[in-house]
Amino acid sequence: MPLTRKAYRAAILHSIADPAEVGIEASYEYFEDGLLVVDNGQISALGHASELLPTLPADIDITHYQDALITPGFIDTHIHLPQTGMVGAYGEQLLDWLNTYTFPCESQFADKAHADEVADIFIKELLRNGTTTALVFGSVHPQSVNSFFEAAQELDLRMIAGKVMMDRNAPDYLTDTAESSYLESKALIERWHGKGRLHYAVTPRFAPTSTPEQLTLAGQLLTEYPDLYMQTHISENLKEIEWVKELFPERKGYLDVYDHYQLLGERSVFAHGVHLCDDECARLAQTGSAISFCPTSNFFLGSGLFNLPMAEKHKLNVGIGTDVGGGTSFSLLQTLNEAYKVMQLQGARLSPFKSLYLATLGGARALRLEDKIGNLQPGSDADFLVLDYNATPLLSYRLKQANNIAETLFVLMTLGDDRTVQQTYAAGNLVHQR
Structure with a gap:
């Protein structure tokens, strides 16, 4: 499959550490208007769109997603x-x-x-x-x-x-x-x-x-x-x-x-x-x-x-x-919905950032693949998803009431399922489009 340099613009979120070890705030990176640059199946840059766009060639193919969140696969x-x-x-x-x-x-x-x-x-x-x-x-x-x-x-x-x-x-x-x-x-x-x-x-x-x-x-x-x-x-x-x-x-x-x-x-x-x-x-x-x-x-x-x-x-x-x-x-979104309830029944809390960690970087660490998958750091394989905030009428309405990325993420994990996944990329290739 021929691969070239491409960029993807949207809100972008990924785990960089286990919240249980570093605290919630230090466990993730979030770019409200982010850019992910992919070269030959690998991530070559990640950051704020305003900072990265001037560094890219004028003719680069940029896909811009509105009302969507990019996360690792x-x-x-x-x-x-x-x-x-x-x-x-x-x-x-x-x-x-x-x-x-x-x-x-x-x-x-x-x-x-x-x-x-x-x-x-x-x-x-x-x-x-x-x-x-x-x-x-x-x-x-x-x-x-x-x-x-x-x-x-x-x-x-x-x-x-x-x-x-x-x-x-x-x-x-x-x-x-x-x-x-x-x-x-x-x-x-x-x-x-x-x-x-x-x-x-x-x-x-x-x-x-x-x-x-x-x-x-x-x-x-x-x-x-x-x-x-x-x-x-x-x-x-x-x-x-x-x-x-x-x-x-x-x-x-x-x-x-x-x-x-x-x-x-x-x-x-x-x-x-x-x-x-x-x-x-x-x-x-x-x-x-x-x-x-x-x-x-x-x-x-x-x-x-x-x-x-x-x-x-x-x-x-x-x-x-x-x-x-x-x-x-x-659906891992639905599975995380259940994980939250497991913790509630034991009198414990599962933060949405810990859930994100479990489904991405935590899984990669369990498999000793955190240098390749589970996050969006440059050098990682370009395995990522586009989650659609308007996937269902209820999700769309509920997310309009969300005040921050923590609430948005939790709602995606509670109300989301396969319909929420707009696109799935593996090694930079589009492998699923809803």
Whole structure:
């Protein structure tokens, strides 16, 4: 795709630090009339339009957005590609939900044509909702990952995914073996990891569905390829935690299972963590591991409330995840709406700037990609969104009453959804237009 120098003018907002560490005021930069300059897929300048315009050539192509806000592209740190077709499935908590809905749905990915079709729908949904990077679970079938990466590569997206490793406590039609999961993952790593903007994640579904042999080989992959990601689930549901204790009686807790098999580390992301204790948070932070906070799915499956203040106390990296299909929306705006309520129920506040951080720079830090995505600093990839203040009649009316960027941002996160995303850019290319 031919890329040239372009500039985008609008109100511009991005996170530059975690509000929990530096305070709210020092955590963001806001330009009421800002300019973003993009050169060959990367951001080359950001600032006030009045200061930057005189420095640019007269013939530069400038797109000027009225009543709009430019932010970095959103980062979804936990989502399941094969569950797209069962989002919003009724009436179960985690373990029954897996058996009733998830496993039958994932079995369809044995068919490459089905995997191709869902990958296309899934990526379009991500981009429609302003998500430019996601950490994605495939199914147990390698073709689920091949289909996803083929579609992502065509659009030059920065995406991370992996084939699920699952060799027990699941239907026969959906299990691999310790050895086959190792060999299939290795082949996918060789084919995709580091190709363009794609990265591979070693993906044991969760401790109950992997034998000690499989977890050992997952750890071995991380040793063989030091810059790989690792993604799995932890402490989502109380019955799940009891089950892990029964399956691994020799370990001192759920996190210790993963720790024992050397799955903690700087690119390890554990989804949920609703029922973690202080010691586990401290250990995650010590190893540089991250948590994906999935409020929508934690509500939907009745799992519980994530304790963000405890994670902050330990300086633990936290990103936000939609967890489709346990979560019911691809929209990170809607997910942040739910995150606010999770905090309210615990007597804590979630500022809109902390929410912005979780969906952008916080997610990038959780993925160790803050030098490339999650903010609009010069040198970063040009992954950004245009949010439309007039996307719906109610949003338009409500924002006319907003007195400052904090209120505007909070209203976007409370009333906004996919309709609010006017355009999505990835590596400087327009990849979604509403």
